[in-house]
Amino acid sequence: MAKTLKFINKDKQQYMATLRKNVNDYFKEKGISPKGGWKIILKSIIMMTIYIAPFIIMLTVNMSAWIMLPMIILMGIGMAGIGMSVMHEGVHGSSSSKGWVNKLLGGSMYTLGSNVFNWKIQHNILHHSFTNIDGYDEDIQSRVIIRLSKHAPLWKIHRFQYIYAFFLYSLLTINRMVGDFKLFWAYNKAGFAKQHQVKPAIEYMYMIAAKAIYLFITIGLPLLLTNLAWWQVLLGFFIMHLVAGAIMSTVFQMAHQVEGLVQPLPNSDGNIENEWATHQMYTTANFSRNNRFLSWFVGGLNFQIEHHLFPNINHIHYRNISVIVEKTAYDFGLPYIKNASFRQAFVSHVRTLKALGRR
Secondary structure (H helix, E strand, O other): OOOOOEEOOOOOOOHHHHHHHHHHHHHHHHOOOOOOOHHHHHHHHHHHHHHHHHHHHHHHOOOOHHHHHHHHHHHHHHHHHHHHHHHHHHHHOOOOOOHHHHHHHHHHHHHHOOOHHHHHHHHHHHHHHOOOOOOOOHHHOOEOOEOOOOOOOOOHHHHHHHHHHHHHHOOHHHHHHHHHHHHHHHHHHOOHHHHOOOOHHHHHHHHHHHHHHHHHHHHHHHHHHOOOOHHHHHHHHHHHHHHHHHHHHHHHHOOOOOOOOOOOOOOOOOEEOOOHHHHHHHHOOEEOOOOHHHHHHOOOOOOHHHHHHOOOOOHHHHHHHHHHHHHHHHHOOOOOOEEOOHHHHHHHHHHHHHHHOOO
């Protein structure tokens, strides 16, 4: 894909070069690192605690299933926090200046039951490189009953997708857990495994072992150490994943599926007629920039513009550099799309789903 699609800077703008200089000057003047440092380590400990502590309590303290329910929901919230705030930036390499720390934090993906290599390809490469481009960005790939691309076939059922889409969103982590084998097969066939010097047989073995351990811990231990029936354990397992999937998917969608954003197609030569950074300004949006707690919990994903332009910079800096990014964009006559609040972004996303479900 990377070889067949090119971004053509037809206007010869120096937007990214200017922006990069302005952002680099900010860090030089402040004398600070663009990475996360101890703040991210502390945050990672907090998120892991939110996820693991309720599980340990449920395994060691005799309690009813109804008392366990809020703990299971809390685990789902913690799982979402790990996905957005720990794993995500670890895989991007923005958590620390030390590679092994980023690798360790990125490996928290396995506590969600999924695979790091698949995430790197789908998110770091395909989504970040080809944002909102149908056929390249798998985040807008339409799947029969949900239509996220205006270029995908339209069916009658899509008319109601703004109602049922959020249930499908909640299946995110379960889909990844189950679909990792098929996804890796596709990426291997496309040449990504060879490109990244990953041996398929070893990766498959690693995937099987990681998922087996994950399922033994999250399902096997409750069956062995608690008085819960098998169906109660499975129900709790799915509730945890549904909570995590709903949170993460909704946050991701509110950055690329809102009003004002575009879904361009390559021209007849197979090129996107925009500089890559310019393309990001038309396909990415921020939301709720003044909500500090939300920014902390979602790992700065509400500053999606800054994240797409500078994925190697940690989210703790996004609030400050967003002022630079916004001003530079306006200087070059580019849009800087943002929704003032979470509610505003959510409503805009629902309207976008509704529009995509109609001609």
